Amino acid sequence: MTRISVKVDGVRYSDDVEPRTLLVHYLRETLGKVGTVVGCDTSNCGACTVHVDGRSVKSCNMLAVQADGREVTTIEGIATDGGLHPMQQAFHECHALQCGYCTPGMIMQAIDLVGENPDASEEEIREGMEGNLCRCTGYQNIVRAVQQAAGVMAGQAASSSQAGE
Amino acid sequence: MTAVDDRPTTEVGTARVRKEDQRLITGRTKWTDNIQLPGMLHLAMVRSPFAHANIGAIDTTAAQDAEGVVAVFTGKDLADDQGVNINAWPITPDQLTPTHLPVAVERVACAGEIVAVVVARSAAAARDAAELVDVEWAELPAVLDLKEAAADAVLAHPDLGTNKSALWRLDSAEQGSGGDVDEAIAKARESGIVIEREYRQQRLIPAFMEPRSTVVDPTGEQLVVWSSTQVPHILRFALAATTGVPESKIRVIAPDVGGGFGGKLQTTPEEFATFAVARRLGKPCKYTETRSETMISCHHGRDQWQKLTLSAEKDGTVTGLKVELLADLGAYVAIVGGGVPVLGAWMFNSIYKFPAYQFNCQTVLTNKTWVDAYRGAGRPEATFAIERMMDELAAEVGADPIAIREKNWITHEEFPFTTVAGMTYDSGNYEAATAKALELFGYDELREEQRRRRESGDPVQLGIGVSTFTEMCGLAPSRVLGSLSYGAGGWESASIRMLATGTVEVVSGATPHGQGHETAWSQIVADRLGVPFENVEVLHGDTQVAPKGLDTYGSRSLVVGGEAIVRAADKVIEKARPIAAHLLEASVDDIEFESGRFTVKGTDQGMGLTDLALAAFTCHNFPEGVEPNLDADATYDPVAFSFPHGTHLCAMEVDTETGATTMRKYVCVDDIGTIINPLIVEGQVHGGLVQGIAQALWEEAVFDDQGTLVSGSFVDYTLPTSADTISFVTDHTSSPSTTNTLGTKGVGEAGTIASTPAVVNAVVDAIRHLGIDDIQMPCTPERVWRAIQSAGESSGGSVPEQAQEHFAAGGLNQDPGAGSPEPPTASTTAGENA
Secondary structure, three states, rough: OOOEEEOOEEEEEEEEOOOOEEEHEEEEEEEEOOEEEEEEEOOOOOEEEEEEOEEEOOOOOHHHHHHHOOOOEOOOOOEEEOOOOHHHHHHHHOOOOOOOOHHHHHHHHHHHHHHHOOOOOOOHHHHOOOOOOOOOOHHHHHHHHHHHHHHHHHHHHHHHHHHHO | OOOOOOOOOOOOOOOOOOOHHHHHHHHHOOHHHHHHEOOEEEEEEEEOOOEEEEEEEEEEEHHHHHOOEEEEEEEEHHHOOOOOOOOOOOOOOOOOOOOOOOOOEEOOOOOOEEEEEEEOOOHHHHHHHHOOEEEEEEEOOOOOOHHHHOOOOOOOOOHHHEEEEEEEEEEEEHOOOOEHHHHHHHHHHHEEEEEEEEEEEEEEOOOOOOHHHHEEEEOOOOEEEEEEEOOHHHHHHHHHHHOOOOOEEEEEEEOOOOOOOOOOOOOOOHHHHHHHHHHHHHEEEEEEEOOHHHHHHHOEEEEEEEEEEEOOOOOOOEEEEEEEEEEEEOOOOOOOOOOHHHHHOOOOOOOOOOOOEEEEEEEEEEEOEEEEEOOOOOOOHHHHHHHHHHHHHHHHHHHHHHHHHHHOOOOOOOEEEEOOOOEEEEOOOOHHHHHHHHHHHOHHHHHHHHHHHHHOOOOOOEEEEEEEOOOOEEEOHHHHHOOOOOOOOOEOOOOOOOEEOOOOEEEEEOOOOOHHHHHHHHHHHHHHHHOOHHEEEEOOOEOOOOOOOOOOOOHHHHHHHHHHHHHHHHHHHHHHHHHHHHOOOOOOEEEEEEEEEEEEEOOEEEEHHHHHHHHHOOOOOOOOOOOOOEEEEEEEEEOOOOEHHHHHHHEHHHOOOOOEEEEEEEEEEEEEOOOOOOOHHEEEEEHHHHHHHHHOOOOOOOEEEOOOEOOOOOOOOOOOOOOOOOEEEEEEEEOOOOEEEOOOOOOOOOHHHHHHHHHHHHHHHHHHOOOOOOOOOOHHHHHHHHHHHOOOOOOOOOOOOOHHHHHOOOOOOOOOOOOOOOOOOOOOOOOOOO
């Protein structure tokens, strides 16, 4: 067993883990963060996507020990002050989910994508979301949701930078 | 009742965002694998690596000794009480149905079959120990190819003496619904047109996103089963019927279920094994499969050879259609396995007025994963075949594919129309849907562009694919299902409970797995009872909460389950009417109900339905002999199927030098009758389209010659991604169904059924001038390229010798499958995703 210290959704944890434990299993089984799910065993589907130090990572593709000393954000940690994250809100409004199994990973990937490229075109969004599989929606409304959230996030960034001035 | 100013006048037809979303977007979803119970044990399955083998001794000692292992059970250990995986639709009285044990005892008939179950304190410990179970295998010859299986040279189940399970026929002359097809064909051979084709429906994998999971908790009083299933009610029935546990002691819960597409319309060996082990140990047990296990052990879909003979007059008027299907069942006849291809019997004639028709279906056993319903179940296969054939007929006649369909389809004045297969279509308007689709598509402009590209010898050719489809939704009515030996009815159940404080609980027997029932049912009830959308709570998916139900598949939930809800709501109103009369001191005959309020005719006196619910709760002032509650149940047995239809148009660009295909435009106009929620409908259409397009272009379950599934993970089984797909243009026309109150038709499978032929027709259309009339699905770049090469003329000109060198036989780095003239092998087809 190896001891790791990791901050997940704003809370500090220190746990002994088997070195082979995947980050997603640590999140689900040790911390009870079952909002993050497992959809495949080959890192293709992206259902387990979380943020590590602010960047999207497929948490089935990373060992828990690799998260030692780092900060992890899951789907359970992105709503603030009881309000949904703009990406969550956009997925809801654009009907970008049906069964919802891929949704946590989709939302986490989409937030990272918009952070990287706030003005992404439809094609750039489609390419940026390529690592996350959805079997229900045909992706069209997911693309719409990412576009809508990008607009809201840009507006928020503008107003917060104004407030900071 | 609270009045809200911006409330829509009717909920039905409003694009409500879904109630379900809140938990799904915040990570609060109740997936089965999320369940943790005190003392819960975890299961891992030991599976057969062989397609066909006798099971010898199983040495479990090393596994038993491993740390954290509680028990190991073999098939022999569980043989007495593990139950059996049933076939619920024997399509003929003499159907051969091999016994399907959850955990095999003597012999396995396909790779992936379970032979032992390891139980441990954690899933990881169970999986580690499963590796230590030593099975002595005695391999048997396996039959994998469908056509070879039909020849009976090697037997999938030697004790049965044949691989042929059942032969099912529908003949229009015999049943009196049309003429003699052989006569029609003979006549056409003399003086008309006969088109003969053989199409392949490749094997697909449903590939829902949530791997299946089952938790069984033997509480002492009850066995509580949580499972990632589309059919909790059917699972409860099957467990009780085959394990000897009284049905009243079994509670099955389908919590949030992450997609199904037919793939969770099954009672699985894994569910039965978990149930058996939990009973033995008296401890809560969980089994969650890995994705690789899903791919091999969840039932597959499609897998048919379709031989078609279509006869027509010289002008393109069809005179007959004969269908001969070979359908691969896989190793066992799954719950509705044999029935799935038979569902196509009423669909090959589609929207057309064929005078003579015959459908023959031979189901065949092989040593591969069993096959059952996958989105559309029998109707996509039929629709693909007939829509491909109509394009072939158009090419033969030299007519536009739209014109050839118009010549043969049922016109809107002719409804209701009884087809040559004997099915009565209640409503539809193929002209209207087609006209709208042609306009949205820009059909004439695209045809013009196609002509220009042909004339200029553009290496990238344009093809236009047409698919005018219909389908049948909501298996019905029960007496007809009975006459077909289907093992269940076609009814659905609903209950409405009027709570004292003004909210309403709706209990539905249709169990969703992503469709949005909670939202749509709330809209229906809000309108019917005149209560706010937000005040309706929909309960489902737990046999203790919704004890009666037949669950969700075949686009039945709205057309059958929705009608049950309407009827329960109407009963609530009728139950409340005498109470309203009593409280308003008026005659029952003078009481009217509208928008949630009972009023006395010709007066301004009235009271709300929810006030009556409170009056029923207090019961202080109630009429004599009237039951003090407003709650009502309804069980609805549909009188007929519903028949949505639509026109789908697809433009594909085909690079004749590389075989690469690119979707340029896709337009669909679907007529699904009354739309309850346009947002949900649009989502269903989008997702359906992509699954159908994926069959046309990308997906295939490929087995090697040992019977190993080589497209057994998401690396090789190529689900489309956001980068592979485009944005679609979707629209609607509406011919309300006349067989249910709301006028609804199903929509869950429409996109999948219609899109596959539209795409393949477009690909073939792009290169038909090169002498190509078919490309086997999936139309991968390699297959398209090979078709172009074998047609002997590439419009891109001859390929320079040097460019081939890399692939030359004996050369370096060559893909073993790529250079051979044989059909593409698994390794080259399955990895492609244009």
